[in-house]
Amino acid sequence: MAQISPTQNGDLRRCCFGFAHLVFVRRRVLFTEKYSNFTNTKERLQPPSAAHPFGTDTVGRDILARTIYGGQISIAIGITAAFVEVMIGILIGALAGYFGGRIDSILMRFTEAMLNMPQLLLLIVMSKFFSGQLPNINILGRTLSGSVVVIVFIIGLTSWPYLARIVRAEFLSIKEREFILAARATGTPSWEIIFKHILPNSIAPIVVSATLGVAGAISLEAYVSFLGMGVRAPTATWGNMLENAYRYIESAYWLWLFPGLLIVLITISINFLGDGLRDALDPRSRTV
Amino acid sequence: MSQEQHVFLEVKDLRTRFHTPEGTIYAVNGVSFSLNEGETLAVVGESGCGKSVTMMSILRLIAMPPGKIVSGEVTYRDRKLLELSEDAMEHIRGKEIAMIFQDPMTSLNPVLTIGRQLTETLRTHTPMTPEQCRERAITLLDWVGIPDATKRLYDYPHQFSGGMRQRVMIAMALACTPSLLIADEPTTALDVTIQAQIIELAKRLKQDVGMAMIWITHDLGVVAGMADRVIVMYAGFIVEEADVDDLYDNPLHPYTIALLQALPRADRRREKSLKSIQGAPPNLLAEPVGCPFAPRCEFVQDRCVRENPLLQIVEGKHKAACWVDVKTGGLR
Numbered sequence: 001m002a003q004i005s006p007t008q009n010g011d012l013r014r015c016c017f018g019f020a021h022l023v024f025v026r027r028r029v030l031f032t033e034k035y036s037n038f039t040n041t042k043e044r045l046q047p048p049s050a051a052h053p054f055g056t057d058t059v060g061r062d063i064l065a066r067t068i069y070g071g072q073i074s075i076a077i078g079i080t081a082a083f084v085e086v087m088i089g090i091l092i093g094a095l096a097g098y099f100g101g102r103i104d105s106i107l108m109r110f111t112e113a114m115l116n117m118p119q120l121l122l123l124i125v126m127s128k129f130f131s132g133q134l135p136n137i138n139i140l141g142r143t144l145s146g147s148v149v150v151i152v153f154i155i156g157l158t159s160w161p162y163l164a165r166i167v168r169a170e171f172l173s174i175k176e177r178e179f180i181l182a183a184r185a186t187g188t189p190s191w192e193i194i195f196k197h198i199l200p201n202s203i204a205p206i207v208v209s210a211t212l213g214v215a216g217a218i219s220l221e222a223y224v225s226f227l228g229m230g231v232r233a234p235t236a237t238w239g240n241m242l243e244n245a246y247r248y249i250e251s252a253y254w255l256w257l258f259p260g261l262l263i264v265l266i267t268i269s270i271n272f273l274g275d276g277l278r279d280a281l282d283p284r285s286r287t288v
Numbered sequence: 289m290s291q292e293q294h295v296f297l298e299v300k301d302l303r304t305r306f307h308t309p310e311g312t313i314y315a316v317n318g319v320s321f322s323l324n325e326g327e328t329l330a331v332v333g334e335s336g337c338g339k340s341v342t343m344m345s346i347l348r349l350i351a352m353p354p355g356k357i358v359s360g361e362v363t364y365r366d367r368k369l370l371e372l373s374e375d376a377m378e379h380i381r382g383k384e385i386a387m388i389f390q391d392p393m394t395s396l397n398p399v400l401t402i403g404r405q406l407t408e409t410l411r412t413h414t415p416m417t418p419e420q421c422r423e424r425a426i427t428l429l430d431w432v433g434i435p436d437a438t439k440r441l442y443d444y445p446h447q448f449s450g451g452m453r454q455r456v457m458i459a460m461a462l463a464c465t466p467s468l469l470i471a472d473e474p475t476t477a478l479d480v481t482i483q484a485q486i487i488e489l490a491k492r493l494k495q496d497v498g499m500a501m502i503w504i505t506h507d508l509g510v511v512a513g514m515a516d517r518v519i520v521m522y523a524g525f526i527v528e529e530a531d532v533d534d535l536y537d538n539p540l541h542p543y544t545i546a547l548l549q550a551l552p553r554a555d556r557r558r559e560k561s562l563k564s565i566q567g568a569p570p571n572l573l574a575e576p577v578g579c580p581f582a583p584r585c586e587f588v589q590d591r592c593v594r595e596n597p598l599l600q601i602v603e604g605k606h607k608a609a610c611w612v613d614v615k616t617g618g619l620r
Contacts, residue, residue, distance in 0.1 A: 184381065
């Protein structure tokens with residue numbers, strides 16, 4: 001990339017802050033699953049102290065360990081859900097935008113139909129329906145409740161329409177550019193034009209919206225888990241920690257303060273990262 | 289050059305229309321011509337007269353919809369291009385017939401390196417290894433006169449000037465040594481000195497490689513320098529077709545005459561001021577009745593308004609579509 005102008009410095013710094021924070025949060029997330037699920041009912045509902053910096057919960061589990069461990073799950077859910085979203089969104093948006101005509105009409109009507117469905121209700125109903133049926137799974141030495149996979153797919157499957165529209169709009173404008181005609185004139189096959197010529201040109205808005213999608217997925221997961229429909233215990237996420245905390249809002253602030261604060265922080269961080277990426281990737285702000 | 293004249297591209301009665309909300313645009317109205325091996329054909333005419341649409345119809349690059357090739361036949365080496373499948377067409381584009389476009393600033397993908405774009409045709413059409421592709425790309429860049437080709441493969445289009453980008457475009461078009469190069473106003477967007485360089489390049493191509501070329505332009509000066517034969521188009525019709533010298537010495541269509549009168553010539557003493565053509569090109573939204581040039585023609589007769597003249601042989605290889613004999617001013 002070309003030089004970064006002084007005006008971009010602030011954005012870049014914000015972007016770096018977002019990124020550094022993510023790394024920081026992720027690095028701390030090294031406590032074991034076992035420790036985070038270790039119950040000690042003698043030490044239940046302890047306020048923050050040297051032994052338990054974030055206090056303990058209703059069954060005596062260390063909240064620091066649980067926020068850290070839960071953070072892993074939340075972030076993993078956010079990233080994988082955004083990945084699912086991006087894959088579907090790109091595929092549908094690209095096909096609709098590139099081929100146009102009837103394919104475009106069918107895909108876009110489908111997209112609009114998906115947009116009309118209330119995402120949250122769909123999420124709640126589907127997770128209620130599916131999550132009981134999946135066994136626990138082991139990934140990288142961690143045991144996850146099957147509900148995690150359900151949540152990932154449901155979030156992914158319900159949030160792609162916005163991205164699909166963005167991708168379609170990009171494709172519509174880029175496919176009219178002359179270099180696409182030039183590529184067609186050299187006999188480049190359609191799939192190659194879609195994925196090697198148009199997609200790299202529309203990557204900026206996709207990256208930005210995917211980043212914001214991660215933040216969205218994390219808060220959605222928290223929301224659904226908070227309602228008790230999301231990720232099931234004992235797998236900790238920030239959302240289901242909040243669920244356990246809501247009866248102690250006045251008596252034990254540490255139960256909700258730390259996971260809540262982290263949800264806010266990570267959402268802000270990811271949004272900063274997305275904003276920074278947008279500014280860095282926007283060709284209009286690039287000095288040639 | 290061999291004197292054996294071998295027709296390898298033949299276009300018959302090509303008609304292309306665009307269906308738009310404002311109505312149907314009659315862009316190409318029954319164009320027929322042929323091209324011999326190694327020949328350079330220039331297609332001239334003002335903007336919007338169907339030059340580009342004709343060529344893009346031949347390669348089936350017209351966006352459909354709104355465009356539609358209503359009728360016609362394009363025969364390239366015994367293959368009927370308009371009837372081929374899209375897959376088969378992809379094998380012809382770039383490999384056998386290549387096309388370069390007017391604006392080199394927008395014809396290259398800004399996010400891919402020159403090397404990537406240059407080797408794309410090779411990777412698509414030949415079984416060459418990446419290493420061979422790279423070698424070939426360097427040779428091509430060298431040939432079109434880009435210095436330090438090895439390094440420049442890794443540069444992006446914005447690091448090149450307009451003239452260099454057009455050279456890269458030409459190099460891309462030549463990658464598979466196609467037998468026909470269609471150049472759609474390749475010099476229009478460039479300044480005059482760069483134009484001259486690109487034309488030099490095209491001449492070299494003709495002499496060294498013997499490649500057939502169709503050169504779309506509205507610059508009659510360019511035509512005189514390099515073409516063997518010229519087609520003059522107006523409102524989607526071919527109005528005159530002749531060998532290049534014949535056309536300049538003995539234009540038979542009033543439109544060609546008017547075009548030549550509007551052109552400053554270095555080889556003639558300037559006797560009077562240049563003449564412009566009165567009026568504006570016809571609206572292509574209506575199906576043409578009568579000769580499309582009639583409203584602007586100084587030789588116009590009653591018959592011109594009623595009936596559209598067909599392109600016919602006037603003398604030798606010289607064809608024109610006009611009822612009037614421009615030498616006498618009377619009907620032919």
